[in-house]
Amino acid sequence: MARTIYDKPTRLLLNDMIAAWSLKPGEVFTSGRAIDWFAGKYPKLRPGSIRAHLVQAATNDQSRLHHSPSEADDLFFKVGPSQFRLYEPGKDPAPIREKFAGDVAQQEATxxxxxxxxxxxxxxxxxxxxxxxxxxxxxxxxxxxxxxxxxxxxxxxxxxxxxxxxxxxxxxxxxxxxxxxxxxxxxxxxxxxxxxxxxxxxxxxxxxxxxxxxxxxxxxxxxxxxxxxxxxxxxxxxxxxxxxxxxxxxxxxxxxxxxx
Missing domain, CATH: 3.40.1350.10 (Trna Endonuclease; Chain: A, domain 1)
Incomplete structure (x- = not known):
């Protein structure tokens, strides 16, 4: 079983972060701000782990596929390097959760x-x-x-x-x-x-x-x-x-x- 440092897994703690900030749709935050929040609340979690979880939670980041995301991980939309906002269903493109035939063909071509x-x-x-x-x-x-x-x-x-x-x-x-x-x-x-x-x-x-x-x-x-x-x-x-x-x-x- 995967190691969980705190009572809640980090993917759920991201929801607590959103609530603590009262994050509004369209409001942009940086990975640095998230790392600072976790450092104050959950200091055992290292910055690299937080960054990886932000990638997993970013619905439009292809790199999230390395972490097998689920619907529960569809939290954010990446707007720039280390910059995120809340994911808005119906407004934003559908979340990336799996590779399709075109992705496989593109990977093989590279x-x-x-x-x-x-x-x-x-x-x-x-x-x-x-x-x-x-x-x-x-x-x-x-x-x-x-x-x-x-x-x-x-x-x-x-x-x-x-x-x-x-x-x-x-x-x-x-x-x-x-x-x-x-x-x-x-x-x-x-x-x-x-x-x-x-x-x-x-x-x-x-x-x-x-x-x-x-x-x-x-x-x-x-x-x-x-x-x-x-x-x-x-x-x-x-x-x-x-x-x-x-x-x-x-x-x-x-x-x-x-x-x-």
Whole structure:
């Protein structure tokens, strides 16, 4: 079950915030104001968590799909970067709650073509074709990395494509000691430039999500690790490197005998 810090989940506490402010239709507020309100009332909730819940509650923000929103989450309408107002049914567009065929086609169109550095898989290959496939597999099998590793969950937020200030962490996990683990995935080769991406996410989580004194570390997973990446990480103690292998075996099964 997802962890809930207070008696009410954060998604319901947002309604309390609306009532406390006597928020009127059309009145705009910032994520900073929401973070300040929660800091005064519910200080255990970290700014990164509040931002993620505001995204989930923003009916017109495509990023909310990463958090599986429901009708109860249709609270706000995003009017600008870190700016929100109340959602107004009948006036505003219908809330985004699921991907449709056009969204899937658009996503597939943005995937790298085969033959590029990030999508070299062919039939019989030992790697995943798309990064999303690797992400979904690992999200359900994190213990293959280390015992006790599990997907981050708070209220109904899950650590898949976790919002890190408008960019998204592939997987956010928690290890058996309670440390937060940022996992960056590359379906094919891992190049040294991924280090900067990972460290940006790690430090975002330290600043916006981790509790005081809570350790945050990073993992990079790819099919083939370049020497440049290994060298770049050689002096970074909180970053670990993994290569994955994909293997499929096929065994013939005899047909059932039929009566003659």
């Amino acid at each position: 995937e790298p073509e085969q033959g590029t550095e990030d999508a070299e898989a062919r039939p019989g290959s030992s790697q995943f074709l798309w990064e999303k496939d690797l992400q979904q597999y690992l999200s359900r099998n994190l213990e293959i990395l280390e015992p006790g590793l599990r997907l981050y969950e708070e209220d109904n937020l899950k650590g898949i494509e976790f919002d890190a200030g408008g960019r998204f962490i592939d997987l956010l996990a928690v290890d058996k000691t309670g440390a937060l683990v940022v996992i960056e995935l590359k379906v094919s080769k891992g190049y040294d430039r991924v280090v900067g991406q990972l460290l940006r996410y790690v430090n975002y989580v330290r600043r916006e999500l981790a509790a005081p004194g809570q350790r945050v570390r990073g993992i990079i997973i790819c099919r083939n690790m370049t020497e440049d990446l290994r060298l770049a990480c050689a002096s970074i103690p909180d970053v670990e490197l993994y290569e994955y292998q994909l293997s499929v075996t096929v065994q013939r099964v005899e047909a059932l005998p039929l009566p003659k």
